Amino acid sequence: MSGAHAAAAPQELARTAPEPDGTPAGVWSTSVRRGEDGALSVAGVDVRAIAAEHGTPAYVVDEADLRARARAFAVAFDAAFAPAEGLAGADVYYAGKAFLSVAVARWVHEEGLRIDTSTGGELAVALRAQVPGAHIGLHGNNKSAGEIAAALTHGVGRLVVDSLPEIEKVAAVAAELGVRAPVMVRVTTGVHAGGHEFIATAHEDQKFGLSLASGAARAAVDAILAHEELELVGLHSHIGSQILDLAGFEVAARAILGLRAEIAADTGVLVGEVDLGGGYGIAYTGTEGAPNAPGAVAAALADVVRRACADLGTAPPRISVEPGRSVVGPSGLTLYTVGTVKPVALDDGGSRTYVSVDGGMSDNIRPALYQADYTAALASRASRAEPVTARVVGKHCESGDIVVRHVALPGDVADGDLLAVPATGAYGRSMASNYNMVPRPPVLAVDDGTVRVLVRRETVDDLLALDLG
Structure with a gap:
């Protein structure tokens, strides 16, 4: 990362992700909710159930939300x-x-x-x-x-x-x-x-x-x-x-x-x-x-x-x-599983916690390509731990493999937790790659309590099938 990013005061930059509020103007799709146990759900489906059945990383699309946004444009322009x-x-x-x-x-x-x-x-x-x-x-x-x-x-x-x-x-x-x-x-x-x-x-x-x-x-x-x-x-x-x-x-x-x-x-x-x-x-x-x-x-x-x-x-x-x-864009989120969590001391005397997830720049290249900003939230449980300044990073062999540059996450975030990154419906899957021979995630549609696969997860066998030796 550039010196400008390294020298910035992380306490000023890190913000907790906004909580889902059901509004079209928010960062989450309108059906995202946080339950009493702290886990997020989309259109009535617990993200833990999505991860258990379909694995992570995964692109999750809220069908009703997407349809509503499309319909809103059609109606508005017809009228105007x-x-x-x-x-x-x-x-x-x-x-x-x-x-x-x-x-x-x-x-x-x-x-x-x-x-x-x-x-x-x-x-x-x-x-x-x-x-x-x-x-x-x-x-x-x-x-x-x-x-x-x-x-x-x-x-x-x-x-x-x-x-x-x-x-x-x-x-x-x-x-x-x-x-x-x-x-x-x-x-x-x-x-x-x-x-x-x-x-x-x-x-x-x-x-x-x-x-x-x-x-x-x-x-x-x-x-x-x-x-x-x-x-x-x-x-x-x-x-x-x-x-x-x-x-x-x-x-x-x-x-x-x-x-x-x-x-x-x-x-x-x-x-x-x-x-x-x-x-x-x-x-x-x-x-x-x-x-x-x-x-x-x-x-x-x-x-x-x-x-x-x-x-x-x-x-x-x-x-x-x-x-x-x-x-x-707002209709989608990306669901990740946390792996390595590593605190790193900064030159200004502060610290930053690097939270590694099982995806990265291969499923969202925009932070590396455009320095695009995203946020992230602990999605699988509640936490009362004090927040820490975190950087969510991927698993790729690249120092610029950053998913979320600055975000406040609970200090007890750990291996096995689920993180959700909202507003990834646009350009995540469409710009995805197989960098480091990582298969691309699936696209899952969620609607009225059900999940179905729109685009299946790639496998290593898919990648090897293209290699004619």
């Missing part, structure tokens, strides 16, 4: 962008990169969401879940011809083009298949937001999109309009991730709606849809401030679109958005 409100409607696409499985794709679609995919693999999962092609979009800055062909063959509703060369590639594949490809242009508006530079995706010096400022976005529109194999269905903007302040969306929306008006004035084509992306933040530790509820997001964006289109003198477009983390 209704024609009765002077707008042209809205579609909500679940950003599958956050976490996608056949069951989750089916759940969110049943609750009124469409699916945004970014690879051929994610597209295949959505199709396996029997999501209609027209309700699927395909993103990606380097789509292969095979991925484009698969998307067009299954009738996806939108291909989001990311570069000028890709326009020619999509046109060629569409001509070969004898279809007209529906495309959107991903525009970098110069607006960026989020918790870390590597996940702030709208600034100019990065791999995504076509620059508005340089004229590349407009050149892409003109190139699409020149191809009879392509249909320009919309413009797309995504300004970052883990965004808690909605102000950036107004600036970006005005910029992309301005481009739309310019295109209409020059070509007579008024683009029918504008996608304002996603990236809405969630609570990870309880110290970030309350995340924006779907209704607040929808109302804010509707107000921006209404005012901007009035200023530009253009009819409002249909709007689409792409929440991912804010749908699945």
